[in-house]
Amino acid sequence: MKRYSSDWYWYYVINYTLVIIIIFPIYWTLISSFKKPNELITSEPTFYPREITLQYYDQIWNFDRQKRLQDTEAEDIDSYLPDGDGIKKPFLNSAIVSVGTIVFTVIVCTLGAYALTILNTPFKNFIFLLMILPILIPGISLIIPLYKLMREIGLTDSHLGLILLHSTAMLPLGIFMMRNAFNSIPNSLREVAMLEGSSELKIITTVMLPLAIPGLLTVMVFAMYISWNDYILAFLFVNSPENLMLNIALMKVALGGSQFEMKWGSLTSGSIISFIPIIIFYTFLQQYFVRGVTGSAVKE
Amino acid sequence: MTRLRKEQAVGLLMVLPALLLLAVFFLYPLANSFWMSFHKWPLFGKPKWVGLDNYIFMFQDERFWESLKFTFVYTLTVTPMLFIVAMGTALLCNAKAWGTTFFRSIYFLPVVMSFATASYVWLWLYSEMYGVIIYALEYFGFGGEKKNLNVWKTGTSSMWAVNAMVTWKFSGIQMIILIAGLQAIRDDFYEASKLMGASRWQTIWHVTLPLLRPSIALALILSIAGSIQAYEQFVIMTRGGPSNSTKTLVMHTVDMGFDYFKLGPAASLGVIIMIILFVLTVIQLRLFRKNY
Numbered sequence: 399m400k401r402y403s404s405d406w407y408w409y410y411v412i413n414y415t416l417v418i419i420i421i422f423p424i425y426w427t428l429i430s431s432f433k434k435p436n437e438l439i440t441s442e443p444t445f446y447p448r449e450i451t452l453q454y455y456d457q458i459w460n461f462d463r464q465k466r467l468q469d470t471e472a473e474d475i476d477s478y479l480p481d482g483d484g485i486k487k488p489f490l491n492s493a494i495v496s497v498g499t500i501v502f503t504v505i506v507c508t509l510g511a512y513a514l515t516i517l518n519t520p521f522k523n524f525i526f527l528l529m530i531l532p533i534l535i536p537g538i539s540l541i542i543p544l545y546k547l548m549r550e551i552g553l554t555d556s557h558l559g560l561i562l563l564h565s566t567a568m569l570p571l572g573i574f575m576m577r578n579a580f581n582s583i584p585n586s587l588r589e590v591a592m593l594e595g596s597s598e599l600k601i602i603t604t605v606m607l608p609l610a611i612p613g614l615l616t617v618m619v620f621a622m623y624i625s626w627n628d629y630i631l632a633f634l635f636v637n638s639p640e641n642l643m644l645n646i647a648l649m650k651v652a653l654g655g656s657q658f659e660m661k662w663g664s665l666t667s668g669s670i671i672s673f674i675p676i677i678i679f680y681t682f683l684q685q686y687f688v689r690g691v692t693g694s695a696v697k698e
Numbered sequence: 699m700t701r702l703r704k705e706q707a708v709g710l711l712m713v714l715p716a717l718l719l720l721a722v723f724f725l726y727p728l729a730n731s732f733w734m735s736f737h738k739w740p741l742f743g744k745p746k747w748v749g750l751d752n753y754i755f756m757f758q759d760e761r762f763w764e765s766l767k768f769t770f771v772y773t774l775t776v777t778p779m780l781f782i783v784a785m786g787t788a789l790l791c792n793a794k795a796w797g798t799t800f801f802r803s804i805y806f807l808p809v810v811m812s813f814a815t816a817s818y819v820w821l822w823l824y825s826e827m828y829g830v831i832i833y834a835l836e837y838f839g840f841g842g843e844k845k846n847l848n849v850w851k852t853g854t855s856s857m858w859a860v861n862a863m864v865t866w867k868f869s870g871i872q873m874i875i876l877i878a879g880l881q882a883i884r885d886d887f888y889e890a891s892k893l894m895g896a897s898r899w900q901t902i903w904h905v906t907l908p909l910l911r912p913s914i915a916l917a918l919i920l921s922i923a924g925s926i927q928a929y930e931q932f933v934i935m936t937r938g939g940p941s942n943s944t945k946t947l948v949m950h951t952v953d954m955g956f957d958y959f960k961l962g963p964a965a966s967l968g969v970i971i972m973i974i975l976f977v978l979t980v981i982q983l984r985l986f987r988k989n990y
Contacts, residue, residue, distance in 0.1 A: 406795070413790055413797070417804050423866065424807075426830055427819045439828050510716030518702060519709030529716065532724055534979050538927045538948055539972035542955045542965045543727035543734055566723040569716060598708050627812035629930045630948075634956065645814035649934060652818055662822055669818045673811055680810045684803055687810060691874045 424673075431455065431667035438663055454663035458651070459671070460484045461664075485668055487640065488647035491557065492626060493675070495643065498561040499568070499625040500618050506565060507572030507617055512602055514573065515580040516588060526577070530570045537567055538630065545634060554635050560643070563635075564625040571690065572617045579613025580606060616686040619679060623687070626676055644672055731972070734965035752962040762967070764942065765950040772857060772946065773925035779865045780921050781914075784872035789902070791873070792880040802877070806870035813867065817934035820863040824849050824935075853943025856936045860944070864931055868924070872917040879913025880906070919982035923975055947971055 430438055431454055433447045461484035513519045514526050537544070544563070545554075553559030583606060591601045607614060632643035648668045651661065680687060735752050737745040756762050791802045808816065823831045826848050836847055849859040887909065891901045907914070929948040932938060938945040945953075948971065955964030 409790070409793065409795060410797075413801050416787065416790075417801065420804055420808060420866065423819050423823055424811075427822060430822065441827070441833075443828075443830055443833055506715045506719060509712040513709040513712035517709035517712070518705050519713055520706055522709070522713075525713060525717065528720060528725075532720075534976055535728060535972055536923070536927060536975055537724070538929070539968045539975065540724070540727040540731055541952065542961060542968050543730040544723070545955070546730070546734070546961070547723075547727055562719065563723060566719050569720060569724075573716065598712070623810065627814070629812075629814045629933075630952075633933075634952070645812060648814065648818055652821055652934065662825060662828070665818050666822055669815045669822075672815045676810050676812065680807070684806075688806065688874055691809075691871055692878050 427666045427669055431663065431670050433663075435663065454667040455671070457660075458484055458664040458668045459486050459489075483639070485644060485647050485671065488642045488644040489671065491641060492644035495557050495560045495564065496622050496625040496675075498557065499564040500621045502561055502565045503568045503572050503621040504614065504617060507569065507576050508602065508607065508614075510569075511573050511576030511580055512598075512606065515577045516585075516606075517598070526573070529573045532567075532570050537563075541630065541634060548635055555638050555641055556636070557641065559635060560625075560628070560631060563631050564621070564628060567624055568617070568621050571620055575613045575616050575690070576610065579610035583609050612686070612689070615683060616690045619683050619686045620690040622679060623676070623690075648672065731965050731968050734961060735969050737962055739961035748962070752966040755960075756963045756966050756970075759963075761942070761945070761950060765945045765947050768853075768857075768943065768945060769926060769928065769947045772861070772928060772944075773922055775857065776861045776864050776925055777918060777921045779861055780869050780872055781918060783865055783869040784876055784917060785914075787869065788873045788876035788880060789906075791877055802873075805873055808867045809870040811867070813930045814934060816863060816867045817931055820859075820866075821935055824859055826850075850936060850940065853940060856940070856944050860931050860935055863935070868921070872921060875917045875920070876910065876913050879910045883909045916982060919978055923978050923982075926971070926974055926978070 429445075429447050432450045432452070433444075434449050434451050434453075437444060437448060510529070514522045514529075519525070548554045548559055548563075553562070587605050587609075588601055591605050596604070627645075628643075629645045633646050633649075636643055636646070648665065651664050651668060734745075736747060736749060738748045738751070739745050787801075787805045791798045791805070811819075823829050826832065827846075832847050832849070840847055849855045883906065887905050888901065891905045896904065927948055928946045929952070932944050932946050933949060936944040938949055947967070951964050951967040951971065954960050954967060
């Protein structure tokens, strides 16, 4: 193909402009979180921090309302963090639920997909259709009966409840991805292992899973993504301070605080903290994110 | 024969956890949402069959129609925004050029940020007086002499502000779908159109777009279905305000169920959302099947 160099010039001008536009909100949040109060709240914004401070990170992570109440005059307490403590605990809670969802999803979907692909499970086509039925009916329309159910079985305000709900949300994609992965493995491998007298569980762990790693990683990445990003379930079903999830804890910062610099300093550093785990996943496992998106869009 | 029996039993046992999860947290609530929508739910005591009363109550509620209208307006405005950006970036990333992988991973980057975090980030960009977007807008003369621009002042400006955030956040997903579609188009088509002397825009218009139709349909339906479920972005950024002008269907459902404790009407709202989304997804699968 014959191309003119001016074409390429414009091609890169457009692309780099877009890159700057896309990166800018993240860059701005990052530098804002490091700025000193008088530089953060000013009518003349600076495009890089003149002086770097970690005070907001310290505050949003460690803030202890009780301690602060004892230390300072009680009158200005509400202008700091409105409803309680730093996000150390919520961050750990979200991490626990995410890891729980990843582990639970991987176990359930691997076993399920194996039974529905490799084994002669009765009704396996019907069961597979049931499994991908939730694509047609998004869970958000079921929040009212779900809430009633969670109350009845005593799973509100618990991490286990969230793990189970997030894993259910992962079922269609997880089963679908693992089924595709197992389908591409030649059956002869399993037969050899069976002749050697291996049990099905041993075949899964030693023969099948090592060959299904791309599918497995896609499932893990998406389980983490669904769990870490969930807002509505965490908001409606978990409410005690000690079980609070990260996204909801940040909401409390966003809602309150009459002191601008406290509020925005805490919110920007909190947003960066909440972005760190997922950006690590994205850096190393980017192709599996992309695979999951095309997979979840083109199921069937 | 016994080996087959054993394999069947093992298979059932292995699929059991997944089935249980599905039955308890999906199938049962699904059935229950219909059942609940036909009953009255007093705070104490037993539910009572009321037929279609919940639906009638809901349809007579002005807030339902307002939230339905707003949800549709939001869907109809954000979908073209998302699509234009996604299509543009997809075409850029599909060129045979150095750096496309890098550009693609940057354009996809906002997708992985959690929706709530993205809302907090943009809340800061839009923040009254000190937000950088507000600063830029005022620099270019918006907001008048007094420099007191506030995007959250009216429902319309709030919606466009949220639309901009959603476009930034989600166009990457559609871009990936469109790139997958673009890559499936064989090079012969482009070569043929070049032999016939077509210009670049003619090639895009007459060759690329028609062949891309299934992916375009899929991207559009996904964005429509996603927008109808809109919740987080408005709960965090506008809280439904000013004066309930940016309240979505899902927010209305949550209010009904969790603030007013009207479980019956809230369940019937869930059923309505379910029906809207179900119809959309069936159309999606149809479109996709037909073209492949």
